[in-house]
Amino acid sequence: MSSAVRARHEQSAPEPWPRGVPRDPVMSIGQVVEALVGEFPAITVSKIRFLEEQGLVSPTRSGSGYRKYSRADIERIRFVLIQQRDSYAPLKIIGDQLRALDAGHDVEVAPTARVVTSEGHVVVPPNRPSLPARDLADLTGTDLGTLERYARFGLITPDLAGYFPSRCVQVVQLLLTLEQEGVDARNLRPVRSGAERNADLIDQTVSSQRSRQRAGDLERATSRATELGELVADxxxxxxxxxxxxxxxxxxxxSR
Known part of the structure; x- marks a missing residue:
């Protein structure tokens, strides 16, 4: 490609997403963590470095080799974290979404569960690792008796305090739909057993990577487990x- 053609191509190519956001590389990686930790308490320097390794954010390097981030970089990181938190999307899918946004396409973002109140506090399940039974019932439009029945069948399992993993919102919704279609819920226990066996298989596959304790290894192992889970589900x-x-x-x- 000639320099003139390349120049015209670069001029016609859309600005990377997000558009209209300052791209001056003025923040250190520590300042990025400070900017995001209020919204994402689990954010760490190693998490941001891992996202860079995965090609989801590309900070500028200073002359001395230090990473420098812009407001646009922070918005890309925020997009990744929101997608992971709210829709449990694997990084491969999030990367595809960012490339689509870079190309000027619209991306449909998965909606989050509706907000309910519990003991006077606002509850949004994707932001919490677990839910009390009452919140789970409210979010799925069912009653405590149905949840107790599903727990008795071994389809959902509360912890010692009676809290359920927030992902059980989707599980209960699917169980309710299957029952409406005439499937007896008590016959679905093998589905749960199979999921647990697959989870053990995936955990064994990534356990060696998780045990290295180097910066970014835990994030890398978690991401790989999610990707393998998607493949096993497919x-x-x-x-x-x-x-x-x-x-x-x-x-x-x-018949013969």
Whole structure:
């Protein structure tokens, strides 16, 4: 590509997302953590470095090699953290979303669960690792008796204090839908057992990486576990489709 053509291409290419946000590299990585920790208490320097390794943010390097970040860099990091927190999206998907935004496309962001109140406090499940049974019932539109029944079947499990993982919101919603379609919930325990076996398999796969205790290794292992979980879920879905197709094919065989 000639220099003239390259120059025209660069002029026509859209500005990377977010647009209209200052790109002066004036902040250190420590200042970025300070800017985000109020909204994301778990943010760390190693987390930001890991996002750079994954190509999700590209800070400028000073002459002495130090990372320097702009307001636009902070907005990209905030987008990644929000997607992880609110929609549990793996980094591969988030990277695809950022590339689409860079290219000028709109990205549909998964909605968060509605806000409820618990003992006078506002509760947003994606921001909390666990929920009391009452909040879980309110968010899913069911009652405590139904939750107790699901727990008795081994489909959801509270901790010793009676709190459920916030991800149980989606689990309960799916269980309710399956029951509406005529599936007996007590027969779904093997699905939970299979998920636990798959989680153990994934944990064993990434455990060696998690145990290194170097900066960024925990984030890398967590991200890899999420990616492997998505792949296993895809495999399960496709195998289920194959099995259903085989059953349907058998049911259509003429009797002899």
């Amino acid at each position: 495999l399960h879905r496709e195998m289920l489709r194959v099995s259903l197709a085989q059953l349907n094919g058998t049911s259509r065989q003429p």
